[in-house]
Amino acid sequence: MKIGEITQTLAEFAPPAFQESYDNIGLLVGNAQLACTGVLCTLDVTGAVIQEAIERRCNLVVTHHPVIFKGLQKITGSNDSERAIILAIQKNIAIYAIHTNIDNVLHGVNGILARKLGLIKTQVLLPKANTLCKLHTFAPTAYAEKIKNALFEAGAGKIGAYSECSFSTSGTGTFKAGAETHPFVGTIGQRHLEAEEKIEVIFPAVLQQGIVAALLQAHPYEEVAYDIVPLLNTFHQVGSGITGQMPHPTEETAFLEKLKHELKAPVIKHTRLLGKPIQKVAICGGAGSFLIPQAIASGADIFITADVKYHEFFEVNDALILADVGHWESEQFTIELLEAVLQTKFPTFAVLKSKVSTNPIHYF
Template sequence: MTIDKITKYIESWAPKGIAWDRDNVGLQVGFSKALARNILLCLDVNEFVVEDAIKKKCNLIISHHPLLFNSIRKISSGDKTSDILIKLIKNDITVYSAHTNLDFAKDGVSFQLAKKLGLKSIRFLKNISENLTKLVVFVPAGFTEKVAEAIHKNGGGIIGEYSNCSFRILGKGTFRGSDNSNPAIGKKGNLEFADEVRLEVLVNTFDLPAVIAAMKQAHPYEEVAYDIYPLKNENVNYGMGAIGNLEIELTPKQFLDYVSKKLGVKNFRYSQGTNIKIKTVAVCGGSGSDLLSTAIQNSADAFITSDVKYHTFLDAENRILLIDAGHYETEIFVLDEIERRLKNFITESKIEIFKFKGTTNPVCFYNN
């Protein structure tokens, strides 16, 4: 199985098109057409990860954080990133990163954090918006299913847990072909009336080029009449953070102990909330403190994230129990989901999948 087939599978779950526009997701370095041998999963790529990949004969590293985030002007021995790149290239190792696209995907980083905490009825804390379009195409009645199928196969018409979603209205289309036309219905030069279906489908903006190409290929008309409407709707398929409910209510002290045990962290920062019971919990793996007000608006009793600033704790105090559980500590569980999905996908091959057993967490705690 080639590496690009594996990465395309990951993108079917976490499309690059939903990533933060200043992020650098996807192929970082390497050979996408190479046959995959073994795969190493990690949050960050450092020299120890690369050595582990070499030891385990992995020629594909899949990381959450991009190895290359800012542009580099030169590759020079002695520079930390350069040394990693040189070693990767010398050992024919490809690095692929799924960062904010994995943050914003269902069952991505925040969903895995929520599941680790045992939350139920998990949903996005805040859906992303303005990346949806409505595609309207006018199809002769006998070709509606063929055109619809082409659109759906390329990602159109997915709304939450439902696929093949569309709306159809039967009407009458008119056209007159010029002397240079080749009409599929009627004759050139004649005013023709055709029974047509107005087919409406929601399409992710990043899927639109492929959807339109497939639609035109399936459509019988020489000139396809279609409209594209940009939408401001929230996209129910993608979002930031997650929110759910504990099976039983906990006191704040019980909840703090519960978080420590479930996430395996002994040290974390928090601010006092006001509720005497914790039931509804919001989370955002990684740096999610910008979602504090959204968590409060959604009546969350507690909000778990990381990289929280002092003044954000002030804003949360006596409003919601805010926990900074650590960046690494709130993201690491997504590797389990990547591993699970890849093992289900790569069934006909002897490719082994490993998780980096060490830690790439640069943050240390001092205990006197």
């Protein structure tokens, strides 16, 4: 098993195209072509985590937070991050970061926190723009079903909880084959009329390469006519934060107790209680105060996030409860998520969760 095969699985789960512009994800240290001896999943890369990887014979560390984030001008071992990088290179340990791309998928960082809290009917709070396209193609009538099946198999035609969505119209296609062509139907040098179906399907933009490849593979024509059109439609599977519903309205203090228990949080900072039950919940793991307006607009009763500044607590103006649970606390289950993704794909391979707590914050 090569390191690149492991990281490709992670890229399929949370496509790199979904990362934010400021982020630095992917293989940060190491060679993707090396054989992988084991994977260690962590929230952060520290010297202690790299030492753990050495002791547990893992030559790939998968981290949520990139150890190389801002531009590095030198690596001299002047801090723990630099020392971790040096040790990883010395011991031939690869480091792969999966950060805002796994934040931005519905089943990612926020999704696992929502499941821990028992939320249902989850959807993205702030959908990411420019994530959908539409494919138009034209197929001989007898091959239309085969082509649709190939497109569906490649990931096209999903709208919300529905799959295999498409639209077809019948018409007549015309073409004249040139002297050096090998037409599937028709005669070289003569205009040919063919009964065809126009097939339309929506697909996530990140799947374009595979969908076009599937189309060309399934289509009988030597030259396949197709159009790809970017859409402004909202794609509720990709974006920042999520919302979900509690199965039953829950009294505020009972909900906060549940939140504190599930996160094993020593303290939760929050705005004043409003005296009404919690039904709709908004979540953004990590620093999510930029989503306060969207959380309010969604009608959420509480917004759970971290790294909220003093003056940002005033912004909610009693529209909801704003709860700061701590950065590490809000993202801790990412380690469990990464392990589950890789263990499902590689059930007989060594995929381990780090035992090192990388939370830099302590409470007295």
